[in-house]
Amino acid sequence: MGIKAVLFDLDGTLLDRDTSLMLFVRDQHNRYPQFQTIERDFFMQRFIQLDNNGYVWKDKVYQQLIAEFSIQGIEWNELLNDYLSGFQRHCVGFPNLLNMLTQLKNNGLKLALVSNGFGQFQYDNFKALGIAHLFNEVLISEWEGLRKPDPAIFMRVLSKLGVEPKEALFVGDHPENDIRASQAVGMKAALKQNDAVSSGVDAEIIIDDLGELIQYILN
Missing domain, CATH: 1.10.150 (DNA polymerase; domain 1)
Structure with a gap:
């Protein structure tokens, strides 16, 4: 990809x-x-x-x-x-969380978190998953003064990572804040399906399990 x-x-x-x-x-x-x-x-x-x-x-x-x-x-x-x-x-992560992130990291990909919410609360929850050491950047809306779907928060993290939008994939579960908003700035998007997501979301990748990302990104 x-x-x-x-x-x-x-x-x-x-x-x-x-x-x-x-x-x-x-x-x-x-x-x-x-x-x-x-x-x-x-x-x-x-x-x-x-x-x-x-x-x-x-x-x-x-x-x-x-x-x-x-x-x-x-x-x-x-x-x-x-x-x-x-x-x-x-806090509990979804299945295959650590394995997926570790494989992506070991293959040279840069990883970032972009989350809406209160800064310290969200960061504590993120750290509780035991994955923070794998991430290059963490952006949380309260700390950034920006919220998804604002294009500026996506452009800010891309700038920090030193990559162009076309070189990045955003993985999220919200049709507007994650999928359409990231696509609007030129990124590809992967939808993590859940019971609350309506059908018909036009994402480049649709997954039920985080482990599926490996085959899409690394193959």
Whole structure:
């Protein structure tokens, strides 16, 4: 494919956010006695509904949960701080994550992360996956003052890597922020499919498993 650099989204692409969130919420429910009057599976289900695939920040989620379940003796900001400090301990990568990145790196490709979100929170989650040593650049929207799908954040990381858009592949799970936005600046795009992605996304590569990237990029 003539690719010199591969850029990745984090949530839903490298990080199995759905599994990670369920692990965290189960643990938080177990640790807080204020939650014990609420059936755990029901609490988890409602949390995940309110979270809306990460597009609702947790201050709103916790405020809603406290109101709905009439939770006493704890404030939403304490629960938010617990989330911010504790989510990283439950982060799980998708299958074949480390092997795929290691093979790409060993074959001379430059790797970068481009993620929307809060800087330290996202970086802690990224580090928790045990892959940070393989990456040349990490750009997170809060720290950069730019968010996908803004073309400027893609051009910034390409400049840092020293590659042209046509020499780079962006791997993500969001049709607009990842796929169409990276293609708009001249990059190729690989869609990591998930249940939330609608059909008909026009990506150069479509994968279900991260391991599939190896055959597309290195062959």
